[in-house]
Amino acid sequence: MLPESSTIQTQLDDDGVLVLTLNRPERKNAFNDEQWDTTADTLRQANEDPRVAVVVLTGSGGNFSSGVDLSSFQANPEPRSDGFESAFHAFVPALFAFEKPLIAAVQGVAIGGGATIPMACDFVYAGESLRMRLPFANLGLVPEIGSSYTLQAAIGRQRAAELMLSAEWIDAARALEMGLVARVLPDEQLHAETLSKAREIAQWPISALRAIKQTLRTADQAGIEAAIRVENEAMGRLAGSPENIEAVTAFMQKRKPDFKQFRTKGRT
Amino acid sequence: MLPESSTIQTQLDDDGVLVLTLNRPERKNAFNDEQWDTTADTLRQANEDPRVAVVVLTGSGGNFSSGVDLSSFQANPEPRSDGFESAFHAFVPALFAFEKPLIAAVQGVAIGGGATIPMACDFVYAGESLRMRLPFANLGLVPEIGSSYTLQAAIGRQRAAELMLSAEWIDAARALEMGLVARVLPDEQLHAETLSKAREIAQWPISALRAIKQTLRTADQAGIEAAIRVENEAMGRLAGSPENIEAVTAFMQKRKPDFKQFRTKGRT
Amino acid sequence: MLPESSTIQTQLDDDGVLVLTLNRPERKNAFNDEQWDTTADTLRQANEDPRVAVVVLTGSGGNFSSGVDLSSFQANPEPRSDGFESAFHAFVPALFAFEKPLIAAVQGVAIGGGATIPMACDFVYAGESLRMRLPFANLGLVPEIGSSYTLQAAIGRQRAAELMLSAEWIDAARALEMGLVARVLPDEQLHAETLSKAREIAQWPISALRAIKQTLRTADQAGIEAAIRVENEAMGRLAGSPENIEAVTAFMQKRKPDFKQFRTKGRT
Numbered sequence: 001m002l003p004e005s006s007t008i009q010t011q012l013d014d015d016g017v018l019v020l021t022l023n024r025p026e027r028k029n030a031f032n033d034e035q036w037d038t039t040a041d042t043l044r045q046a047n048e049d050p051r052v053a054v055v056v057l058t059g060s061g062g063n064f065s066s067g068v069d070l071s072s073f074q075a076n077p078e079p080r081s082d083g084f085e086s087a088f089h090a091f092v093p094a095l096f097a098f099e100k101p102l103i104a105a106v107q108g109v110a111i112g113g114g115a116t117i118p119m120a121c122d123f124v125y126a127g128e129s130l131r132m133r134l135p136f137a138n139l140g141l142v143p144e145i146g147s148s149y150t151l152q153a154a155i156g157r158q159r160a161a162e163l164m165l166s167a168e169w170i171d172a173a174r175a176l177e178m179g180l181v182a183r184v185l186p187d188e189q190l191h192a193e194t195l196s197k198a199r200e201i202a203q204w205p206i207s208a209l210r211a212i213k214q215t216l217r218t219a220d221q222a223g224i225e226a227a228i229r230v231e232n233e234a235m236g237r238l239a240g241s242p243e244n245i246e247a248v249t250a251f252m253q254k255r256k257p258d259f260k261q262f263r264t265k266g267r268t
Numbered sequence: 269m270l271p272e273s274s275t276i277q278t279q280l281d282d283d284g285v286l287v288l289t290l291n292r293p294e295r296k297n298a299f300n301d302e303q304w305d306t307t308a309d310t311l312r313q314a315n316e317d318p319r320v321a322v323v324v325l326t327g328s329g330g331n332f333s334s335g336v337d338l339s340s341f342q343a344n345p346e347p348r349s350d351g352f353e354s355a356f357h358a359f360v361p362a363l364f365a366f367e368k369p370l371i372a373a374v375q376g377v378a379i380g381g382g383a384t385i386p387m388a389c390d391f392v393y394a395g396e397s398l399r400m401r402l403p404f405a406n407l408g409l410v411p412e413i414g415s416s417y418t419l420q421a422a423i424g425r426q427r428a429a430e431l432m433l434s435a436e437w438i439d440a441a442r443a444l445e446m447g448l449v450a451r452v453l454p455d456e457q458l459h460a461e462t463l464s465k466a467r468e469i470a471q472w473p474i475s476a477l478r479a480i481k482q483t484l485r486t487a488d489q490a491g492i493e494a495a496i497r498v499e500n501e502a503m504g505r506l507a508g509s510p511e512n513i514e515a516v517t518a519f520m521q522k523r524k525p526d527f528k529q530f531r532t533k534g535r536t
Numbered sequence: 537m538l539p540e541s542s543t544i545q546t547q548l549d550d551d552g553v554l555v556l557t558l559n560r561p562e563r564k565n566a567f568n569d570e571q572w573d574t575t576a577d578t579l580r581q582a583n584e585d586p587r588v589a590v591v592v593l594t595g596s597g598g599n600f601s602s603g604v605d606l607s608s609f610q611a612n613p614e615p616r617s618d619g620f621e622s623a624f625h626a627f628v629p630a631l632f633a634f635e636k637p638l639i640a641a642v643q644g645v646a647i648g649g650g651a652t653i654p655m656a657c658d659f660v661y662a663g664e665s666l667r668m669r670l671p672f673a674n675l676g677l678v679p680e681i682g683s684s685y686t687l688q689a690a691i692g693r694q695r696a697a698e699l700m701l702s703a704e705w706i707d708a709a710r711a712l713e714m715g716l717v718a719r720v721l722p723d724e725q726l727h728a729e730t731l732s733k734a735r736e737i738a739q740w741p742i743s744a745l746r747a748i749k750q751t752l753r754t755a756d757q758a759g760i761e762a763a764i765r766v767e768n769e770a771m772g773r774l775a776g777s778p779e780n781i782e783a784v785t786a787f788m789q790k791r792k793p794d795f796k797q798f799r800t801k802g803r804t
Contacts, residue, residue, distance in 0.1 A: 050532055125426070138749060140740070149754070153420070154424050156691065156715045157752075179423075205514075217495035218495055228785070234751060259741045447714075473779035478680065
């Protein structure tokens with residue numbers, strides 16, 4: 001009944017916990033179009049499936065996700081039948097429309113979408129190996145998936161600004177101290193402990209879990225929608241800008257980007 | 269001048285600190301209609317009384333409150349002259365309409381309303397014996413008294429979701445670490461230390477305290493009102509649902525509730 | 537190109553970091569009209585100057601700032617050509633209109649505006665000598681510069697209420713623990729470490745930094761504007777009130793203020 005894909009694994013247990021595993025370990029679980037679409041489909045179906053009480057989102061091979069798979073990125077994607085601009089753009093509303101508890105279990109690399117998707121979940125358990133990064137400044141871009149809102153809602157205005165503006169790496173201890181993750185566990189216990197908490201939640205009535213999430217979401221719905229609008233507008237302006245092209249080119253050429261060249265009169 | 273009741277004690281000192289003590293220790297200070305009404309009346313009168321600068325809300329007998337007294341709960345209460353559906357529904361706006369500093373001093377059991385009322389106060393001092401719980405998922409219900417908003421505003425979006433969805437017990441150390449309470453003190457010092465902080469605040473002009481609280485409330489007024497609306501709507505839908513009836517019946521029968529029976533097609 | 541003033545120093549380095557130093561150490565960098573205006577002008581020009589990527593705001597002589605210089609305060613200031621009521625009122629919108637990263641490096645005394653200006657910055661690094669205070673209750677007044685919002689956004693609703701209502705002193709360790717500052721450093725390392733983080737940020741494209749800040753500000757713009765409106769309205773009501781005059785008179789006469797005289801029928 002739940003979507004099948006070679007790169008997304010799903011496992012539903014008798015307690016009503018569905019584990020959704022990003023499974024392209026050789027690419028550090030970077031998202032390509034198939035993964036965006038399958039994850040979105042899985043969430044949509046899990047939302048309606050009475051056997052599913054809670055979803056745990058995790059990655060295989062020791063990493064959560066390195067974000068968008070740039071190697072599969074298409075500047076001018078083919079038109080989609082659902083009307084969305086891209087698989088990524090179709091994924092975001094599906095993520096926020098999921099009405100049951102959604103827990104992220106993250107370890108290893110969690111960068112870009114690999115960091116902002118967990119922030120859109122209800123809460124996050126982390127393995128000690130976590131290395132998280134919001135690389136948008138570094139890429140000449142802006143936050144995505146509502147993270148300009150969700151990050152502040154999780155860790156406060158100041159800490160969010162420091163992380164977003166500096167694009168610094170965040171380890172598990174700092175993520176916990178700031179409230180970016182709810183718990184840090186040894187990597188080998190991450191799966192079991194997250195499942196244990198998921199089952200604790202899954203024992204309650206789905207009607208109540210759904211309603212509790214609805215009441216909690218009342219506080220942030222408008223903020224997340226506004227954030228996504230402003231993010232998308234800014235992303236449209238900056239993607240493909242000279243700064244963004246320099247960032248991507250330098251990354252490909254394995255050199256440091258030179259953004260100072262753009263500090264000339266007329267550009268501020 | 270202040271309301272009298274056998275189950276609510278009030279004591280006003282020369283510094284302008286009014287201590288309002290929930291006093292049904294044999295019921296762990298569970299709220300019955302008389303307590304909802306007397307607490308609301310006390311807050312209304314304290315708001316107008318020029319001798320009162322600060323109110324401290326606490327419980328007697330080593331517990332704060334176990335929330336609604338289910339044994340006094342009436343499914344179809346008599347109509348009230350104030351137009352509110354119940355004493356509980358009349359209490360909530362009185363709590364948020366109180367314009368002077370309101371400090372909760374909590375210890376022992378703080379469950380349901382015993383947890384959400386402190387969250388509606390300006391801040392909370394806790395004794396080391398604190399055992400707090402948001403039991404709504406467990407009861408097949410949703411948060412109340414605006415706590416779906418106030419909890420997130422105090423401790424952030426992620427931690428709030430974990431506590432609300434799992435209905436887990438929270439001890440004093442965790443409550444402090446998350447920012448759910450401002451300070452933790454040995455139980456035997458809780459009363460004296462809270463009074464000391466209350467008197468520190470009570471030395472300032474009441475006009476300024478009222479205006480400072482007004483500026484702080486500007487940030488959350490709309491959020492709290494929206495939360496209460498959505499909470500009430502969901503509570504009306506879930507109270508008396510098969511899941512809620514199973515929760516209450518299992519509690520009375522001292523057995524574990526079986527919510528899995530409801531995971532059938534057509535109910536999600 | 538950047539404004540010059542004896543009481544505001546500016547230094548721009550090759551990395552694009554502009555350090556703006558409040559420089560009236562003999563008055564603990566209290567703000568007079570010239571400082572409000574020069575700081576506002578510097579921010580306006582730095583916003584347009586393509587050489588500036590990041591601004592660091594700091595104070596000289598071991599203190600950040602003791603806030604408004606009461607000795608230079610004029611009850612009925614001369615009309616200003618910019619239409620603002622005072623230099624202070626012209627400064628506030630200039631502060632929030634600055635679109636590039638703004639970091640505060642604070643140590644020693646940070647009181648009143650010296651505490652609320654850092655809260656309006658993107659984040660704050662603090663020296664161990666920090667002694668911060670929000671003295672508004674003590675003065676019979678209310679928070680300013682949107683701090684009734686920004687403080688809650690940084691540290692949560694409860695902790696903000698405790699600090700604002702009690703006007704207590706805050707040291708560096710507590711400020712860090714609450715999230716009021718992002719990092720605490722030994723005083724002698726504060727300047728170097730803040731510069732180092734500022735340069736880390738300044739390496740990224742200014743277009744992205746500006747856009748990231750825009751996305752982050754989406755979450756708080758309306759809240760800050762509403763806070764400033766309510767703060768100004770309340771400040772207009774309370775400045776010059778008997779309570780405020782007693783506070784200022786007691787301060788001048790080096791005695792404890794007596795606010796209890798105002799607790800009479802008709803004043804609550």
